[in-house]
Amino acid sequence: VVRILAALPDGSANLGSGFAVGQAGEPSAVFVTNKHVVENSTAVYLLLDDRWSETEDGSALNMEYVVRCDVVYEPETYPDYAILLADRIVTERVALPLMPAALAEPGETIYAIGFPSVSDQVDTVTVTAGTISRLAHMTETDTDVIQIDANINHGNSGGPLITEEGYVIGLNTYGYGDTINLAVQSDYVIIRLNDLVDIGTLYEFEYTLITDRSEGSGMMTTVLICVGLLAAAAVVAVLILRRNRKPATAAGYQKD
Numbered sequence: 001v002v003r004i005l006a007a008l009p010d011g012s013a014n015l016g017s018g019f020a021v022g023q024a025g026e027p028s029a030v031f032v033t034n035k036h037v038v039e040n041s042t043a044v045y046l047l048l049d050d051r052w053s054e055t056e057d058g059s060a061l062n063m064e065y066v067v068r069c070d071v072v073y074e075p076e077t078y079p080d081y082a083i084l085l086a087d088r089i090v091t092e093r094v095a096l097p098l099m100p101a102a103l104a105e106p107g108e109t110i111y112a113i114g115f116p117s118v119s120d121q122v123d124t125v126t127v128t129a130g131t132i133s134r135l136a137h138m139t140e141t142d143t144d145v146i147q148i149d150a151n152i153n154h155g156n157s158g159g160p161l162i163t164e165e166g167y168v169i170g171l172n173t174y175g176y177g178d179t180i181n182l183a184v185q186s187d188y189v190i191i192r193l194n195d196l197v198d199i200g201t202l203y204e205f206e207y208t209l210i211t212d213r214s215e216g217s218g219m220m221t222t223v224l225i226c227v228g229l230l231a232a233a234a235v236v237a238v239l240i241l242r243r244n245r246k247p248a249t250a251a252g253y254q255k256d
Contacts, residue, residue, distance in 0.1 A: 001125055001159055002048065002093055003115040004033050004069075004084075005061070006041035014041070017114035017159030018084065019168065021193070022095035024208040030095075031084040032189050033158030034173055035074045038082050044069040046084075048092045072201050078141040079188045080173050081158075085202070096160055099167035099210035101146055101185035106132050112150040112172045112183070114159025126156070130181075138174075138182065145182040146170045152181045167210050 006014040016037030022028030031046065038044050049065035067086045074082040104110075112128045130150025138145050146161060152175040161170035161183040170183030190209060196202050 001113050001115075002031065002046045002090075003155075004031075004037055004158065005045045005047055006038045007043040007045075008040060009042055014038070015115070015155050016157045017155065017172070018046070019113075019160040020090065020093045020095040021098060021168075021189070021207050023206050024097040025094050027089050027091045027093065028095040028205075029086040029089050030202065030205060030207070031069065031086065031090075032171065033082055033084065034171055034184075035078075035080045035082045037158045038071050038084070039074065041071070044071060044084060046086060046090065048090070073192055073196070079143045079184050080141070081171055081184055081188055083189070083192060083196075095207065096162065096166065096168045097208035097210050098186050098190055099163070099169050099213070100187050100190065101135060101144070101169045102187075103210070103213055104132055104135075104146070104163060104169045106134050108132055109164050110148055110150065110169070111162050111164075112148065112152060112156065112159065112181075113162065114153075114156030114172055116153045116155045126153075135185070136182075144185045144187065145174070146185060148181050148183060150181060151175065151178065152183075165213070167213075
């Protein structure tokens with residue numbers, strides 16, 4: 001799991017969370033987050049260690065502990081997710097296995113993982129335990145979601161929602177007060193990763209997909225092909241942080 005910083009044209013930035021996908025337990029260059037964390041950004045970074053270095057002009061991003069990313073896929077509107085490709089294999093993190101949300105059940109224990117925006121330390125990741133209330137559909141955004149009772153805070157957006165086995169079933173995305181918390185189902189990421197083979201966006205990339213929970217080894221691996229990376233953008237030296245926003249409103253939540 002990583003903290004993500006997305007630089008915006010006005011000099012401010014969004015902070016969010018993300019996680020690596022690939023062969024489970026192995027380093028990867030492919031990461032997933034929420035679209036609203038990276039949309040309209042001029043540059044996207046994975047923050048792996050100390051976030052700032054002191055300069056004469058103030059605090060600046062410490063590029064020694066930063067990995068630049070390209071956004072290789074984000075939908076025009078919804079579902080709220082994005083796929084990132086880092087400039088290098090990120091050996092400081094390992095990939096998590098993906099699992100279709102339909103294999104999870106209401107009442108089972110889950111964990112929401114991410115970096116609250118109130119924290120100044122990159123390694124201050126939070127793990128919030130809870131249970132699945134139900135699998136649901138958000139009518140306003142036409143998005144399949146997982147309703148959970150684990151609280152989702154600002155900055156946690158894009159972090160993984162995992163089962164007790166460590167399988168990712170969703171992306172922590174929406175929080176409405178203290179009562180309704182929703183994660184976008186992982187199926188959208190799974191489908192898009194499979195689609196990328198047809199349009200040639202990723203190369204020599206394998207990811208772990210859980211298709212059977214009855215056995216610990218019930219996994220399927222998919223190989224994707226790539227044609228290369230996008231050109232890196234100019235580095236943003238000094239950034240003003242602001243809390244990332246949580247899109248949509250409770251009015252779009254289908255209650256039945």
